[in-house]
Amino acid sequence: MKKFAGLALTMVMGLGVLAGCGSNENSSANTEGAAASDKPEAKVVTISVRENTWGARKDNFLEAEKRLNEELAPENVQVKLDWWPGIDDDELVLQAQAGKVADIFINSSVDIGWERDAGLIRDIDWVKDSEAFKNVPASYTNIMSYDGHYYGAIQDMDASPVFISRKALEGLGWTKEQIDGLRARVDSGDFTFQDLVNLADDAKKKSLVKIGFAVEDTRFEGWNYAFDFNNYDAAQNKLDLSQKAKEVYAFWADAKKRGVIAENIGDVDTDMAAPMFVKGEIFAEFARTEFYQMMREANGMKDKVDDYNNWFNENVVWIPVPSAQKGGKPVSYSNPAMMFVGAKVDDDKMPYVQKLIEHVLDPDLQINHTIASGKLPVTPEAQEDPRFKEMPFYKDHAYLVEFTKTRPALPDYATFTKGYTLGVEAMLTKGKSPEEAFDIFVKEVKQNVPADRVEIQE
Amino acid sequence: MNELKVHKKPFRKKIYPYLFIMPFSLLVLVFFILPAIATVGMAFTDLNASMKPHFVGITNFKRIFTDYNLPQILGNTAVFAVLSLVISMLFALIISIATQYFLKGKLLAVVYRVLWLIPSIIPSVVYVTFWKFIFDPTEGGLINEFLASMGVISEPVSWFTKGAMAIVILATIVSTISGGMILLSSAINSIPEDLYKAARVDGASEKSVITKIILPTLKWPLMYITISDLIGFVSSYFFIMLLTQGGPMRDTTTLSLYAFQQAFNLKYYGYGAAVSLIVVFISFVLTLLLIRMFDFDQMIKPSRIED
Numbered sequence: 001m002k003k004f005a006g007l008a009l010t011m012v013m014g015l016g017v018l019a020g021c022g023s024n025e026n027s028s029a030n031t032e033g034a035a036a037s038d039k040p041e042a043k044v045v046t047i048s049v050r051e052n053t054w055g056a057r058k059d060n061f062l063e064a065e066k067r068l069n070e071e072l073a074p075e076n077v078q079v080k081l082d083w084w085p086g087i088d089d090d091e092l093v094l095q096a097q098a099g100k101v102a103d104i105f106i107n108s109s110v111d112i113g114w115e116r117d118a119g120l121i122r123d124i125d126w127v128k129d130s131e132a133f134k135n136v137p138a139s140y141t142n143i144m145s146y147d148g149h150y151y152g153a154i155q156d157m158d159a160s161p162v163f164i165s166r167k168a169l170e171g172l173g174w175t176k177e178q179i180d181g182l183r184a185r186v187d188s189g190d191f192t193f194q195d196l197v198n199l200a201d202d203a204k205k206k207s208l209v210k211i212g213f214a215v216e217d218t219r220f221e222g223w224n225y226a227f228d229f230n231n232y233d234a235a236q237n238k239l240d241l242s243q244k245a246k247e248v249y250a251f252w253a254d255a256k257k258r259g260v261i262a263e264n265i266g267d268v269d270t271d272m273a274a275p276m277f278v279k280g281e282i283f284a285e286f287a288r289t290e291f292y293q294m295m296r297e298a299n300g301m302k303d304k305v306d307d308y309n310n311w312f313n314e315n316v317v318w319i320p321v322p323s324a325q326k327g328g329k330p331v332s333y334s335n336p337a338m339m340f341v342g343a344k345v346d347d348d349k350m351p352y353v354q355k356l357i358e359h360v361l362d363p364d365l366q367i368n369h370t371i372a373s374g375k376l377p378v379t380p381e382a383q384e385d386p387r388f389k390e391m392p393f394y395k396d397h398a399y400l401v402e403f404t405k406t407r408p409a410l411p412d413y414a415t416f417t418k419g420y421t422l423g424v425e426a427m428l429t430k431g432k433s434p435e436e437a438f439d440i441f442v443k444e445v446k447q448n449v450p451a452d453r454v455e456i457q458e
Numbered sequence: 459m460n461e462l463k464v465h466k467k468p469f470r471k472k473i474y475p476y477l478f479i480m481p482f483s484l485l486v487l488v489f490f491i492l493p494a495i496a497t498v499g500m501a502f503t504d505l506n507a508s509m510k511p512h513f514v515g516i517t518n519f520k521r522i523f524t525d526y527n528l529p530q531i532l533g534n535t536a537v538f539a540v541l542s543l544v545i546s547m548l549f550a551l552i553i554s555i556a557t558q559y560f561l562k563g564k565l566l567a568v569v570y571r572v573l574w575l576i577p578s579i580i581p582s583v584v585y586v587t588f589w590k591f592i593f594d595p596t597e598g599g600l601i602n603e604f605l606a607s608m609g610v611i612s613e614p615v616s617w618f619t620k621g622a623m624a625i626v627i628l629a630t631i632v633s634t635i636s637g638g639m640i641l642l643s644s645a646i647n648s649i650p651e652d653l654y655k656a657a658r659v660d661g662a663s664e665k666s667v668i669t670k671i672i673l674p675t676l677k678w679p680l681m682y683i684t685i686s687d688l689i690g691f692v693s694s695y696f697f698i699m700l701l702t703q704g705g706p707m708r709d710t711t712t713l714s715l716y717a718f719q720q721a722f723n724l725k726y727y728g729y730g731a732a733v734s735l736i737v738v739f740i741s742f743v744l745t746l747l748l749i750r751m752f753d754f755d756q757m758i759k760p761s762r763i764e765d
Binding site: 093096210266415418429 | 726
């Protein structure tokens with residue numbers, strides 16, 4: 001027992017000595033601190049950020065904090081991030097009610113309207129003169145502003161290319177030149193949406209694929225743009241339910257009848273679709289930029305960029321969404337993420353919040369996010385990053401953002417699209433006609449969207 | 459007078475019960491009563507995402523009764539609640555009688571009851587993922603894969619568009635049966651063995667034992683299960699939301715899911731609160747009806763002591 005007690009005492013003392021040695025570094029640091037204590041104490045600015053760890057968002061904020069602190073060192077100011085995990089809209093509202101909205105949080109561009117109306121966010125008109133944003137396309141400027149002010153700083157972007165099975169096109173007798181020239185035909189308006197439906201129909205009839213069209217989630221309203229049904233009238237700042245919706249419904253009915261679209265299209269999300277597309281089971285996947293990344297993972301080539309690019313070139317061809325009209329322009333749609341600034345951020349704090357956001361948009365950090373998430377960077381400077389140039393798909397399709405449309409920032413947009421989707425589901429699952437689907441859409445919007453926020457053409 | 463003084467409880471003792479219930483009363487106040495009051499208040503406003511409520515009187519309630527979706531949603535609610543209740547209770551009853559009467563004391567009965575408990579202890583999200591895998595509309599779905607391997611189908615079937623309500627009810631029943639099964643099993647277990655023996659001596663058939671001895675004993679637990687499950691089904695939306703989100707179209711949207719969607723998906727909080735009050739009203743009326751149906755007054759009367 002005595003031996004055991006002696007051994008224990010020796011261990012405790014030994015650990016104490018080691019701990020004492022280990023604390024030398026701190027001690028010297030403290031000494032330095034004491035020596036430097038003649039300097040005035042640094043001003044600490046705490047900025048709360050609420051977001052999840054998706055992509056490189058969190059990492060980028062942490063790196064931006066580091067860079068900002070280096071920049072602010074001469075001013076003896078230190079910025080500290082107070083990181084909260086991301087939450088949903090309803091919890092965001094509750095936080096706002098409790099006066100706990102974060103200084104910065106990320107949400108969709110579509111959320112500007114209700115967040116502003118609910119007093120969750122404040123204007124950030126510094127975006128107009130910010131160096132970080134001076135070269136972003138005009139389309140981004142439009143989605144960052146609302147009601148005459150800037151309310152969001154775009155964080156990432158995507159477009160909506162259509163990924164088509166190259167093997168299926170080859171099976172239909174298309175030559176390499178024809179396949180490689182397809183995108184140019186879409187861009188010029190020579191190849192239409194109906195042509196794409198016909199191809200998918202042929203591919204299904206020849207059993208080259210199992211599914212004609214697949215679409216991300218239930219983002220059916222994205223196709224509306226191809227038919228010049230834009231959901232929104234920017235001039236009047238109102239939702240727009242025009243007769244053109246009937247044309248879109250007619251396409252759905254026809255595609256369903258021909259088997260190009262299956263009744264369960266809404267149930268086959270991109271998670272399921274990516275491995276199916278990789279296996280060659282889908283003719284055309286209407287997704288967004290990140291589907292390129294999802295296929296890479298489905299292929300087991302997450303870290304093999306070169307191998308994946310080879311596979312991609314041999315198996316996939318992508319195009320913008322073709323116009324429904326011959327000679328029409330292709331379309332693309334997106335749901336970009338915005339960084340919003342909480343309403344409680346005052347003018348004293350705002351310069352630090354601004355600098356932090358600007359650092360998050362440093363070109364290399366944007367590309368870190370692109371690699372991790374499959375989203376596009378938002379500034380032309382980031383597109384010059386060598387890592388971005390190594391990924392030809394991103395580089396080649398970045399031009400889509402010039403005409404990519406985004407959801408309007410109107411609070412009733414979700415209700416509007418719910419009505420539209422009910423019309424689609426009525427045709428897919430109940431065999432309703434396009435006219436009946438249109439009637440359901442109108443009935444739903446009339447009942448639920450305030451009359452002064454929508455223009456309905458019956 | 460003196461006697462009265464002797465029996466008077468000291469203040470300290472009088473306060474004890476209240477001290478014991480105070481923490482729970484506070485919890486009930488904060489998490490049930492205050493939110494309920496807030497919901498009632500909200501139902502008379504136009505509160506939406508702008509978070510600027512205006513008093514609108516009974517406008518939301520008028521809107522409910524002119525909502526063209528209401529007949530379908532009420533129908534869905536009735537179908538979901540009644541079928542879920544009847545089938546789950548029937549199964550719970552059959553399992554309880556089988557394991558607690560016919561197989562009483564056998565290991566197999568215990569194992570069987572434990573197996574039925576599993577669905578109710580699995581977290582909802584995991585449970586729903588399991589059902590989604592079973593009815594997955596692609597070739598990878600369990601049923602589609604099985605039927606395809608048997609040569610029954612050549613193309614995968616979209617189960618959620620063909621029978622969404624049936625899937626929702628099935629998933630609900632499987633996870634609910636165990637609750638009723640436990641209550642009914644314990645009630646059957648409390649029946650004295652002598653009663654069965656006496657019945658057998660008198661030549662009673664198994665059917666008579668079940669109908670004359672077991673079922674009358676189960677009146678209390680059956681009433682409890684009926685009321686609590688029915689209210690639960692009328693006001694439940696979680697499984698449905700995770701499984702079908704109320705679709706296709708509104709084929710599986712129940713009244714409580716509709717209230718949730720209005721309030722939290724579309725951010726019409728005022729209207730959502732009004733719809734949820736209708737759910738509460740329906741639950742209240744159903745409870746009163748069931749209490750009357752089960753002759754509750756008669757059940758709570760003190761038992762007669764036979765001379």
